[in-house]
Amino acid sequence: xxxxxxxxxxxxxxxxxxxxxxxxxxxxxxxxxxxxxxxxxxxxxxxxxxxxxxxxxxxxxxxxxxxxxxxxxxxxxxxxxxxxxxxxxxxxxxxxxxxxxxxxxxxxxxxxxxxxxxxxxxxxxxxxxxxxxxxxxxxxxxxxxxxxxxxxxxxxxxxxxxxxxxxxxxxxxxxxxxxxxxxxxxxxxxxxxxxxxxxxxxxxxxxxxxxxxxxxxxxxxxxxxxxxxxxxxxxxxxxxxxxxxxxxxxxxxxxxxxxxxxxxxxxxxxxxxxxxxxxxxxxxxxxxxxxxxxxxxxxxxxxxxxxxxxxxxxxxxxxxxxxxxxxxxxxxxxxxxxxx
Amino acid sequence: xxxxxxxxxxxxxxxxxxxxxxxxxxxxxxxxxxxxxxxxxxxxxxxxxxxxxxxxxxxxxxxxxxxxxxxxxxxxxxxxxxxxxxxxxxxxxxxxxxxxxxxxxxxxxxxxxxxxxxxxxxxxxxxxxxxxxxxxxxxxxxxxxxxxxxxxxxxxxxxxxxxxxxxxxxxxxxxxxxxxxxxxxxxxxxxxxxxxxxxxxxxxxxxxxxxxxxxxxxxxxxxxxxxxxxxxxxxxxxxxxxxxxxxxxxxxxxxxxxxxxxxxxxxxxxxxxxxxxxxxxxxxxxxxxxxxxxxxxxxxxxxxxxxxxxxxxxxxxxxxxxxxxxxxxxxxxxxxxxxx
DNA sequence: TTTCAACACGACAACGTTGTAGTAACAGTG
DNA sequence: CACTGTTACTACAACGTTGTCGTGTTGAAA
Numbered sequence: 001x002x003x004x005x006x007x008x009x010x011x012x013x014x015x016x017x018x019x020x021x022x023x024x025x026x027x028x029x030x031x032x033x034x035x036x037x038x039x040x041x042x043x044x045x046x047x048x049x050x051x052x053x054x055x056x057x058x059x060x061x062x063x064x065x066x067x068x069x070x071x072x073x074x075x076x077x078x079x080x081x082x083x084x085x086x087x088x089x090x091x092x093x094x095x096x097x098x099x100x101x102x103x104x105x106x107x108x109x110x111x112x113x114x115x116x117x118x119x120x121x122x123x124x125x126x127x128x129x130x131x132x133x134x135x136x137x138x139x140x141x142x143x144x145x146x147x148x149x150x151x152x153x154x155x156x157x158x159x160x161x162x163x164x165x166x167x168x169x170x171x172x173x174x175x176x177x178x179x180x181x182x183x184x185x186x187x188x189x190x191x192x193x194x195x196x197x198x199x200x201x202x203x204x205x206x207x208x209x210x211x212x213x214x215x216x217x218x219x220x221x222x223x224x225x226x227x228x229x230x231x232x233x234x235x236x237x238x239x240x241x242x243x244x245x246x247x248x249x250x251x252x253x254x255x256x257x258x259x260x261x262x263x264x265x266x267x268x269x270x271x272x273x274x275x276x277x278x279x280x281x282x283x284x285x286x287x288x289x290x291x292x293x294x295x296x297x298x299x300x301x302x303x304x305x306x307x308x309x310x311x312x313x314x315x316x317x318x319x320x321x322x323x324x325x326x327x328x329x330x331x332x333x334x335x336x337x338x339x340x
Numbered sequence: 341x342x343x344x345x346x347x348x349x350x351x352x353x354x355x356x357x358x359x360x361x362x363x364x365x366x367x368x369x370x371x372x373x374x375x376x377x378x379x380x381x382x383x384x385x386x387x388x389x390x391x392x393x394x395x396x397x398x399x400x401x402x403x404x405x406x407x408x409x410x411x412x413x414x415x416x417x418x419x420x421x422x423x424x425x426x427x428x429x430x431x432x433x434x435x436x437x438x439x440x441x442x443x444x445x446x447x448x449x450x451x452x453x454x455x456x457x458x459x460x461x462x463x464x465x466x467x468x469x470x471x472x473x474x475x476x477x478x479x480x481x482x483x484x485x486x487x488x489x490x491x492x493x494x495x496x497x498x499x500x501x502x503x504x505x506x507x508x509x510x511x512x513x514x515x516x517x518x519x520x521x522x523x524x525x526x527x528x529x530x531x532x533x534x535x536x537x538x539x540x541x542x543x544x545x546x547x548x549x550x551x552x553x554x555x556x557x558x559x560x561x562x563x564x565x566x567x568x569x570x571x572x573x574x575x576x577x578x579x580x581x582x583x584x585x586x587x588x589x590x591x592x593x594x595x596x597x598x599x600x601x602x603x604x605x606x607x608x609x610x611x612x613x614x615x616x617x618x619x620x621x622x623x624x625x626x627x628x629x630x631x632x633x634x635x636x637x638x639x640x641x642x643x644x645x646x647x648x649x650x651x652x653x654x655x656x657x658x659x660x661x662x663x664x665x666x667x668x669x670x671x672x673x674x675x676x677x678x679x680x
Numbered sequence: 681t682t683t684c685a686a687c688a689c690g691a692c693a694a695c696g697t698t699g700t701a702g703t704a705a706c707a708g709t710g
Numbered sequence: 711c712a713c714t715g716t717t718a719c720t721a722c723a724a725c726g727t728t729g730t731c732g733t734g735t736t737g738a739a740a
Contacts, residue, residue, distance in 0.1 A: 002484060002485065003485060003486060004456070004457075004485055006695095006696060006697090007696065007697070007698095008696075016719080016720090017719075017720045017721075018696090018697085018698095018720090018721095019698085019699085019719080019720060019721075019722090020718085020719060020720075022697070022698060022699090023698090023699090023719090026698085030717085030718065030719075031718070031719075032717080032718060032719085035718080035719085047481075049452065049455075049456040050456065050696080050697070050698095051397075051456055051457040051695090051696050051697070052453075052456050052457040052458045053393060053396045053397045053402065053457040053458070053695085053696080053697095054397055054457070054695075054696035054697045054698095054725090055696080055697060055698085056393045056725090057391075057393045057394055057397050057695090057696080057697080057724095057725045057726070057727095058696080058697050058698060058724075058725050059697090059698090059725085060725070062393065064436070064458075071422075072412075072418050072421050072422050072425070073415065073418045073419050073422050074418075075413065075415075075622065078412050078413045078414075078418050079413050081412050081437070082411075082412050082413050082439065085412070085437070085438070085439050086439075089438075089450075094436055094438065094453065094454070094458065095436065095437060095438075096404070096434055096435065096436040096437070097421070097425070097435060097436070097437045098425070098429075098434065098435075099422065099425050099426075110429075112389070113392075113434065114434070115389075116344070116389040116390065116391055116392050117344075117391040117392040117393040117394070117726090118392045118393070118404075118434065141387075144342060145342065145343060145344055146343055253626075256626050256628070259628065260628055263628065281622070282415070282621070282622045282623050282626075283622060283623070283626045283627075286593070286596045286600075286623045286627055287626060287627050287628055288596070288599060288600050288603055288627060288628055346725095346726060346727090347726065347727070347728095348726075356689080356690085357689070357690045357691075358690090358691095358726090358727085358728095359689075359690060359691075359692090359728085359729085360688085360689060360690075362726095362727070362728060362729090363689090363728090363729090366728085369687095370687080370688065370689075371688065371689075372687080372688060372689085375688080375689085390726080390727070391725090391726050391727070393725085393726080393727095394695090394725075394726035394727045394728095395726080395727060395728085396695095397694095397695050397696070397697095397725090397726080397727080398694075398695055398726080398727050398728060398729095399695085399727090399728085400695070457696090
């Protein structure tokens with residue numbers, strides 16, 4: 001078992017100083033070509049690679065980004081990580097991932113752990129508990145210490161930092177607008193209760209779209225789901241009583257449930273009913289029929305967040321111009337809406 | 341902006357030596373209670389936390405595990421990470437995640453990057469390209485340098501190290517056995533090309549199950565998919581030409597594609613066709629009909645891998661007793677097979 | 681009064697790296 | 711022959727931490 005080789009070992013072997021070895025490997029003109037080539041050959045032979053930890057300590061930068069998210073077993077977050085990872089890698093950074101499991105305490109612990117030297121900055125999405133408690137001291141603390149933070153998706157206005165989100169309201173507007181363009185007049189909405197911020201925004205987008213097309217907003221076409229695990233009944237009730245020709249659902253699960261319940265009572269999708277969902281996950285892609293959805297573009301979101309963070313890390317400009325980037329959404333047309 | 345405080349700064353402020361501060365904070369008996377409490381109070385006030393990087397350099401251990409997987413946007417891998425993270429965290433370790441994107445080169449680069457000081461060990465699943473090339477020098481290299489590696493799911497026998505897998509062959513056997521128990525005689529197989537090790541094992545399980553029931557293995561009932569993104573055509577061809585009554589698919593995507601293609605040509609699931617998949621992910625749960633699958637238990641797999649790695653890290657026993665752990669699978673019955 | 685331990689603390693090396701400053705040896709110039 | 715400049719190197723400090731060893735000051739036993 002040959003352990004990792006260090007400058008010191010190479011220096012001893014070749015009977016030169018550590019400095020000479022270091023400089024040779026960095027192609028310094030201070031070193032004669034003779035010595036330089038000799039050292040380089042030796043280093044190559046022993047597969048010398050500078051120790052990252054030592055470099056981190058010396059340079060006071062780790063080239064590592066900390067990611068803290070509520071859950072990884074969630075397609076959206078997985079795509080975001082994927083996006084972050086790709087951009088980070090291209091720019092020479094690694095990512096270290098911590099899961100809060102929607103717990104405030106774990107979010108705080110993870111953050112403090114990584115903040116003590118392990119990472120240069122953070123990309124994070126708030127846990128539910130954190131959003132509920134509205135306690136962001138751990139984030140503020142890290143920012144005060146000079147580490148940049150980028151919040152995405154589940155953000156807060158109580159912390160000043162860079163942010164990346166999608167324009168939920170506009171995205172919902174466009175989805176509904178698309179349905180109107182298909183000549184549907186009576187478009188149902190399956191949404192969440194209003195205190196879920198994104199649900200509210202998407203509902204607003206729905207209402208605005210109808211208003212702009214002079215279509216009356218009818219309350220009986222709107223279902224607000226309280227408990228996501230028991231959405232079947234209210235959706236079935238909507239289908240039975242209103243027999244809508246089109247539905248906009250504010251998430252993937254609601255959309256697929258609409259289709260399932262419709263099938264049960266003999267309503268065919270897309271022939272008798274069109275459905276558009278939100279969040280372009282696995283369900284939308286592989287359910288049968290596949291579902292037309294508003295894609296949140298997690299990968300792009302992650303990529304953008306990574307770029308913002310790294311830019312801030314590399315331009316230690318100290319300019320406090322924090323920005324909030326909006327990621328464009330995209331309507332992914334599939335089988336749950338009629339083909340034009 | 342108050343930067344992170346170091347021992348040196350505390351020492352200067354309190355006009356004592358760095359050693360004294362360090363010892364005070366570690367409750368050394370060498371230091372008088374007076375000084376000790378004073379230093380501790382000061383450290384607490386300024387929220388002193390030892391710098392991880394410096395500790396890593398000194399102790400030659402990072403308390404960080406490197407994870408290298410082909411893809412993160414894949415439910416199974418996400419659950420594995422989740423399992424690793426949980427166990428690692430409990431044992432005081434962080435995880436740093438790198439994606440190979442199924443590329444051999446990226447796998448090598450990531451590994452070399454992390455191996456130079458960033459992590460104490462690796463948990464990894466091989467990329468397709470690596471499995472195809474059968475080139476594992478990068479893994480062997482890392483092991484030779486004394487870093488433990490745990491392979492999971494997509495493993496190889498060409499490298500000696502700890503491994504965690506499910507008994508793919510047995511799991512496939514049981515799935516096919518279950519179909520035979522439902523009185524199906526002509527069971528089709530949708531699998532991958534043979535160099536994907538798990539695909540091969542599952543194929544073997546299929547064949548063994550048929551053999552044990554004295555059912556002839558008919559090549560025309562076996563489809564080996566080359567490119568996972570274009571699996572529709574070969575599957576449709578199978579359905580058209582053979583009209584099988586039951587299909588065992590070696591992954592979720594193949595299973596759902598079977599159902600979709602069947603629906604297109606008027607074959608109903610489960611009435612006309614039974615389908616069993618592999619990998620219990622979102623697709624299987626939410627597709628319509630939901631799919632009976634072999635559940636891989638990713639979280640348990642990840643947890644076990646993490647435990648094995650950390651145990652080896654902490655008992656630097658140098659005993660070369662590598663083991664391969666088998667994780668139990670489970671057949672999750674859903675709508676794509678007939679109810680008994 | 682000498683001797684010796686206990687006490688409370690500081691100096692220093694080490695982990696691996698890089699960059700600055702210093703220093704021999706030698707050649708060229710006046 | 712003294713000065714200057716170049717070449718080719720080495721020494722050293724620093725990053726933040728810990729642990730070993732050294733040291734000066736007490737107080738008490740001999």
